[in-house]
Amino acid sequence: MSQAAQSNRIGQPVRRKEDLRLITGRGNFSDDVNWPHQAYAYFLRSPHAHARIRAIDARAALAIKGVLAVLTGRDLEADGLKPLPHVADSGNPHEPDLVAPPGFKEMIAPHHVLAIDKTRYVGEAVAIVVAETVNLAKDAAEALDVDYEVLPAVTATRAAAQPGAPRLWDSPDSNISIDAEVGDKAATEAAFARAKHVATFETQINRVTGVTMEPRAAVAQYDPATRRYTLHAGSGGAVRLKQDLAKILDVPANDVRVLMDDIGGNFGTRGMIYPEFGAVTWAARRAGRPVKWTCERSEAFLSDYQARDLAVTAELALDAEGNFLAMRGTNLSNVGSHPTNYGPLKKGVEIMTSLYRVPCAHFKARGVVSNTMITRPYRSSGRPEVMYVMERLIDIAARDFGFDRQELRRRNLLKSHELPYTNAFGMVYDSGDYHDAMEKAFTLGDWAGFPARRAEAKARGKLRGIGTANYVDTATGVPRERAEITVHDDGRVDVVIGIVSNGQGHETSFAQLINEWLDVPLEKVRLIVGDTDIVQVGGGTHSGRGLRLGSIVMWNASNKIIGKGKRIAARMMECDPSVVHFAQGRFSAQGTNQSRTLTEVAAAAQHLPDLPEDLRGPLAAFSDETIHIPSFPYGCHVVEVEIDPALGTVEIVKYAAVDDVGRAVNPMIVHGQVHGAIAQGVGQALWENIHYDPASGQLLSGSLMDYAMPRADHFPSFVAEFTEVPCTTHPLGIRPGGEGGTTPALGVMINAVVDALSDFGVKHIEMPATPERIWRAIRGRQ
């Protein structure tokens, strides 16, 4: 009989086994970690958006009793620390290259753990202070005398790209850090020339930040005897953090050990190394003490990586029947003070055409530096922006040229028989049934019944609107992943893998896979992910890669274990391995009543004499794969809103979502992911906004008192369903499920809001679609 319950197999909505620990305060987050004799760090941050640092006088700070060290940019230069090893372009062979035109000067913009001679945004760290307490460190920071020469600053995206804008870096001719083109320009121009209709759209997509529930925290120490550094800090993955930290410290990777346990949110915001992690680790060596730093919420708003902030000009060409002919435009990404990652720019522009049949397209993909915090990948990096642009263009085309919104989508949405389909930028969509997802969403959202609801609302003085958005989501990420699975002789199974959970429920969903393949109860499966002395390889958690790549290497390793187990069992049962089958946790010899459990076989591997060398020792196997091929989750959302014209307030009355994740390992977890992702996307559409004052460069949305987050009471119960068309490029049919909720949410919300305002002739509302903006739009049209 099987040891493991059928109810814990793939496809079952198993309750998350980690949740009781997490919600009863027994998690081990970075700030929960304390080491003997630790001191505390505090960062002095620039109050100016752009300034030259003439000098820093630390004498008064160092005179305070209990202050152990004050380190500045000059000290890091003297100690030979290297800049953060950002990789701006991943170079995936399945994606188009962002190639600069000939003669384009590369921007040299090293990102150090502390500013050296200039600060380029409000909040950039200029010194780290180490003291016996946080409060003393703050006292010392106040006593630091920094002589700034304030320089002109620019924060807004299009303004920063102007030739006369204040220049952040000396190297290039402007603030433009990348200037590429993708698609076929000549074919696109020709298609526009013969188009009957051209829809146009210009927008500035707002900047947001991740607001992880757990702020960043780090504790580091240095052992002079072994010359090893140890850092405990939650992030998107331990292995990358170790490698990056070693590069900053300029030491061999094995001289660095990174630890992490529970991590309260990532969203990409915490996916990459931060300056503070390098500074704290360095400071631990300089102070000769373990050093701890915990980011405060207001500090997080200044110094957490930010996201989106894309200025777009786009056009869609149509023929008389409404067939899409071509698309063109420019995406300008505000990368912040330092260009560190063109992922959002690239992963957006390569799917500008979404799931629609658009024969040709041409886009400029540009990046610009500005006196703002760095922007980087954030939940569904780059894709929500472009899906919003495409879905707005379709609604604009429908309105301007007299097409029905649904029919225009039906006409141009790719059909199953057209897949695999190579889009105008060379991306290959593998599989799916896009029309099925869309029609299901229309049904769930009761599009047909909307006119009656709109009339009813109008009778009450309210404005109802309905909107829809299809989406596709390109999942790529770090290609290499490794899993090592060990079956112990007491039945426990350890899985060493380079994928940490930031809240996604891996302890349950990964265990469900092991349960399915090795028939091991969930509670017996342990994931080992957060200690780089054990986990040697692994890309971390981002870009829908955790389950997608993790499942492949765990599956391979499980199959190897079964293969080894068959050979061991054959020896135990004195039969040929070819007649041994593994099912329901047992190795059985065909044609006999003999069988051995996985646990018995694991024990035999340790004790049985005369085993061949490759079968001796713990029953273990590993799989190490490098997988570049992208995955394309897709779906369609429908939302209905009701606007109170007196104040411009928006109520979401219905939100219907259909998402295709190929195969849902744990539908309850996927639903949770979808719900959270929708809230995060709607948050950007309606409330969230990183607002830098254009005149001073100061951050005006620097706390939860001014940065408006989505809340539970903003939402109705989501009506969320899946379609499960197996992904043909994944051996198990799995597509990622963590980002799909966010990807269409921007476009669907704005489409619904604009639809609600259609009686007033309002053509567009920029994000966030605040009541004030809606009120102004109505008033402007009354």
Add this chain to the structure above:
Amino acid sequence: MYDFDYHKPAHRADADTLLGRDNYKPLAGGMSLLPALKLRLNRHDGLVDLGALSDLQGIRRDGDAMVIGAMTTHATVAASDLLQQALSALCVLAEGIGDPLVRNRGTLGGSIANADPGADYPAAVLGLGATVITNRREIAGDAFFTGLFETALHSGEMITAVRFPLPQKAGYAKYRQPASRFAITGVFVAQTVAGVRVAVTGAGPSVFRFAAAEAALTRRFDAAALEGLTLAPEGLNSDIHAGADYRAHCVVEMTRRAVIAAG
């Protein structure tokens, strides 16, 4: 935060003495003061926690008025049966302040002494023509709020209670700032024996009375009486959440809703 001395006196007289010290400040819940201290925006030599002074707490009827102790929490006001019957608009107001944690710690006296431009209670004090009772004197509500975070309180003076005259009708309507949930605009409307009072919080640097609305509602206490009424945006607050002209519009709209809420 910077170091400070902390005192929690059990008797009023001790509190009075401590508050006479230089740069000492009463701690009346601390829902604004403590975050400001943590962020090093404020610096005090001492805090005098009024939480142990039981005579500063409680809700009682005093003739044609309700007297509420300065240290009564928002949650207590929101849940008070006495107030539900006599002055339910105040319960509605208290229930809408912050979140449950703030309502369980924050107090009436702390709120009005702080005089945050987006706080709710100042609208009730002004809108009902309440009297602020301190350890030294009584201050008319109309004279209490003097500017942005400014009141008529003197150094060392401590609010002990607020006397709210009972109106014939009263209503409060609040339009919340989406992040902080302070008032972008909150309007308290009361029909009293002395006439109609309309007090507006959130829209200006300090709570103010909306004279044109009072005149219109005095003629007829009905939302329709406000038809066509406007408020000039000059002098109103303007920030990333709402421009002055939008706030001016919201004041009229929230006045209308407060009248409807008054019934």
